[in-house]
Amino acid sequence: MMDENGETLSFNLMGIQECQRNRYPLLFVDQITEAIPGKSVRGIKCFSYNEWFFPAHFDDEPNVPGFIQIECLVQTFIMSFLCMEEYKGKKTNFISINNVKFKRKIVPGETLDVEATLDSLKRGIAKGHAESFVNGEPACSAEFVVTIPDVFSRFMPNNTSQVKDGGR
Amino acid sequence: MPNIDKYNKAFTETFMIDESKLPELKYQDVSGWDSIGHMQLMSSLEEAFDIELDIDDIIDFSSYEKGKEILKKYGAEI
Numbered sequence: 001m002m003d004e005n006g007e008t009l010s011f012n013l014m015g016i017q018e019c020q021r022n023r024y025p026l027l028f029v030d031q032i033t034e035a036i037p038g039k040s041v042r043g044i045k046c047f048s049y050n051e052w053f054f055p056a057h058f059d060d061e062p063n064v065p066g067f068i069q070i071e072c073l074v075q076t077f078i079m080s081f082l083c084m085e086e087y088k089g090k091k092t093n094f095i096s097i098n099n100v101k102f103k104r105k106i107v108p109g110e111t112l113d114v115e116a117t118l119d120s121l122k123r124g125i126a127k128g129h130a131e132s133f134v135n136g137e138p139a140c141s142a143e144f145v146v147t148i149p150d151v152f153s154r155f156m157p158n159n160t161s162q163v164k165d166g167g168r
Numbered sequence: 169m170p171n172i173d174k175y176n177k178a179f180t181e182t183f184m185i186d187e188s189k190l191p192e193l194k195y196q197d198v199s200g201w202d203s204i205g206h207m208q209l210m211s212s213l214e215e216a217f218d219i220e221l222d223i224d225d226i227i228d229f230s231s232y233e234k235g236k237e238i239l240k241k242y243g244a245e246i
Contacts, residue, residue: 156203157195157230
């Protein structure tokens with residue numbers, strides 16, 4: 001959905017899946033409430049006890065594992081450029097994750113509000129950062145460098161086109 | 169700083185290698201000059217020489233020596 005100035009978008013779960021390739025059980029953004037293409041994005045992820053990881057992490061104290069919190073951040077972050085027509089539906093790979101901070105335990109029934117900013121996007125390399133909140137309290141934050149291999153590989157010398165040595 | 173020093177510094181700092189290795193250096197000769205390293209090198213050179221490299225030049229930039237020819241086109245004599 002686009003607002004009257006044509007710049008702010010929002011996506012439901014089906015719209016998110018048109019933009020990015022993550023799927024159940026590894027899709028960790030439920031809704032994009034505001035996306036300014038090429039700049040910033042806000043998204044939410046709701047956690048119910050039916051999440052597959054809660055019974056395992058931990059049976060006596062269910063809470064969201066750190067790596068899943070990072071996925072929540074980055075999957076919201078990549079929507080800042082995957083919502084643009086030229087990148088829609090492309091896969092992304094991690095290059096680096098820095099400055100990760102976990103400030104709060106997230107438990108069943110809580111909703112994570114994620115705010116992410118795209119600091120730069122050049123030659124298929126996106127740099128940015130994200131922070132998140134539960135009921136207004138800081139939860140986790142991190143800085144990311146992510147590639148879009150389809151774009152990135154066009155810039156390799158001698159047509160060595162695979163990103164064989166960078167990013168997962 | 170002379171252009172040659174700026175040019176060498178982009179390589180030595182990006183790939184963490186000694187300057188003595190540079191004259192023969194080609195893409196993928198050292199672990200640092202992989203696909204990600206290539207993009208970092210291009211960004212360092214653009215910043216050092218205040219230029220913006222074309223995609224064709226980024227693809228052609230396959231060695232230390234070849235890079236000198238390419239930068240000439242942007243007014244940077246190495």
